[in-house]
Every structure is written in C-alpha cells, then in structure tokens.
C-alpha cells in the first residue's frame with residue numbers, strides 16, 4: 187500500500203537556488219519534448235513514446251548548448267518526460283485536453299525517484315539528490331520505503347515536499363471500516379451506509395446577504411468613500427462565507443478519516459460538470475476538490491487511504507446489486523428507482539455511493 191506524506195522544507199538560500207534551477211530544468215525538458223512530440227507527429231506522422239524521448243534526452247544532454255541539463259538530477263528530468271507521457275495518455279483516453287506547455291509563472295514543481303537511498307531522512311533533515319540535506323518540519327514517523335518525492339514552491343514562497351511511501355501493512359486504528367461517498371447537488375454527500383450530510387444551514391443565509399451587499403456596491407458611485415466602505419463590507423462577507431465552508435469541510439473530513447480506513451470517492455471531472463450552468467453554482471460552492479484533498483491527507487495520516495474512482499464510471503445508473511445499467515436514472519430528477527433486472531429498490535445517491543465503494547475496493551485489490 188502506498189501512503190503520501192507532506193512536509194514543509196526549510197532550504198538554505200543556496201538550496202533554494204538549486205530548487206529553482208531544478209524547477210526550470212524540468213519545465214524546460216517538459217516543454218522541449220512536448221514541442222518535439224508535436225513536431226514529430228506533424229512532420230513524420232510518428233508518435234514518440236516515453237522510451238524514445240528518454241533516449242533523445244540522453245543525447246540532448248551531451249549537446250554543447252544543453253550541457254547545463256547535467257546539473258539537474260537526472261531522475262527528475264526523466265520524471266518530467268513521464269509526466270508528459272501521462273498527459274498524452276490522458277488525452278488519448280479522453281480524460282483530459284491536449285497537453286499544454288508549462289509556463290514559468292505556473293506551478294513550480296518537480297518530482298524525483300528514490301534510487302539506492304538517494305532520498306532518505308536523517309534526523310531533522312531529508313536528503314534530496316543534487317540538493318543535499320534539507321531541513322524539514324511536520325513529517326510524522328513512518329515505516330516503509332520512500333518511492334518518490336515531489337518538491338513544490340507555493341505562490342507565497344514556501345517549499346514543500348510530498349513523499350510517496352510504500353508500506354507492507356498499515357496500522358488499523360479504526361476497525362478497518364470502509365465507506366463510499368457520492369457527492370451531489372441536493373446533499374453535500376450520501377454515504378454507502380445511507381447517511382446524508384447537507385451543507386451548513388447558515389451558509390445560504392450568508393450567501394443571500396452577499397448577493398444583497400454586492401448589489402448595493404454596484405449602485406455606489408465610483409471613487410466615493412461610500413463605495414470604498416461597501417467594498418470592505420463585501421470582502422468581509424466573502425471571508426465569512428469562506429470560513430464557514432472551511433470549517434465545515436474540515437469537520438466532515440476529520441470525522442470520515444477518523445472513522446474509516448478506506449474512503450472511496452468519485453474522481454470528479456469538475457471542469458466537465460461546471461459546463462452545465464444549472465449545476466455550476468452548487469458545485470463551485472461546495473468545493474469537492476478541496477474536500478477530497480483534505481480527506482486524502484487526513485486518511486493517509488491515520489494510515490488509511492482515499493481511493494478516487496474514475497469519472498467515466500456510471501455510478502448512478504448501475505444497479506449496485508446485479509450490475510444492470512439503467513439509462514432512465516441518467517435524469518437527475520430520478521431519486522428512487524427499481525432495478526428492472528433484479529427488482530432491487532434503490533435510492534439514487536446511496537446506490538451510487540455503494541457502487542463507488544465496490545469499484546474502489548476492486549481497484550485496491552488489483
């Protein structure tokens with residue numbers, strides 16, 4: 187089983203510089219080979235594989251204009267190519283758009299693999315290839331083998347490391363409970379035991395108030411002190427809503443992670459759902475992705491796991507008992523249905539949650 191751990195890094199200024207060069211080199215390799223793959227396909231009709239790009243990279247590193255690439259950890263550069271290949275695979279499978287070039291102003295990140303203990307923890311420092319021992323905080327004790335490490339720089343200038351660790355067996359601290367969640371528009375989520383959790387009640391009241399204050403703001407004259415005051419009012423209201431949401435998400439994810447060893451959720455293609463403007467508001471409101479992110483690290487912290495089941499799996503329409511696919515349920519207004527095949531009675535959301543759970547367990551087993 188693989189578990190993720192995240193910690194804050196405190197690099198020296200020299201180490202910061204090396205990190206920044208690594209971000210740049212990895213981005214360069216990604217973009218260079220994205221251009222190369224596009225060119226090769228256009229001119230020669232050949233789709234370059236990962237292996238082909240890896241050997242081209244080895245050749246590139248001996249080119250006198252690109253010798254500087256040797257200063258970067260070679261594993262990290264290879265991971266960039268893997269990343270690119272994954273982006274292509276996702277595109278081919280229809281899960282994502284065509285790979286895009288990475289901008290200097292985008293996410294600053296690189297990933298490197300552990301080879302012969304090249305990544306290891308020694309006291310309050312962690313060794314990273316080509317960088318050396320970097321001080322860290324916030325990593326709890328763990329047993330197992332470090333598979334890879336991802337170093338990133340947040341927009342506020344903080345460095346973080348995420349370690350992917352492989353362990354043989356995980357400590358059961360919650361009786362090994364398993365649960366599936368179906369997130370929805372009507373309820374925040376319904377679980378596979380049939381329990382539903384709604385948005386916090388105060389939320390909509392504050393939201394209505396925000397709309398009102400916004401309207402007032404638009405009526406105030408530009409540049410007036412009245413308008414300024416109103417702007418602050420609106421900002422405070424925004425903040426209030428964000429806090430209610432944050433508090434709610436933390437409480438729910440804490441509870442779920444405490445009570446369950448395995449939590450299965452649908453890997454939502456939020457972008458795809460947002461295109462439907464009727465659903466858009468509700469979805470952005472409840473911020474699933476943030477909820478799943480919290481669930482992921484909270485379950486991992488307790489030795490559990492969050493399993494994301496691929497989106498294209500029709501969890502609502504499939505009977506969780508016999509597997510029959512009922513197209514009628516595609517209509518969001520169908521809340522209860524009877525399986526035409528096995529005659530089982532289903533509530534829409536619970537059935538979906540059970541399907542997500544089953545699929546998640548299936549994925550864990552393979």
Ligand SMILES: [Zn+2]
Nearest residue numbers: 505508525528
């Ligand atoms: Zn059935």
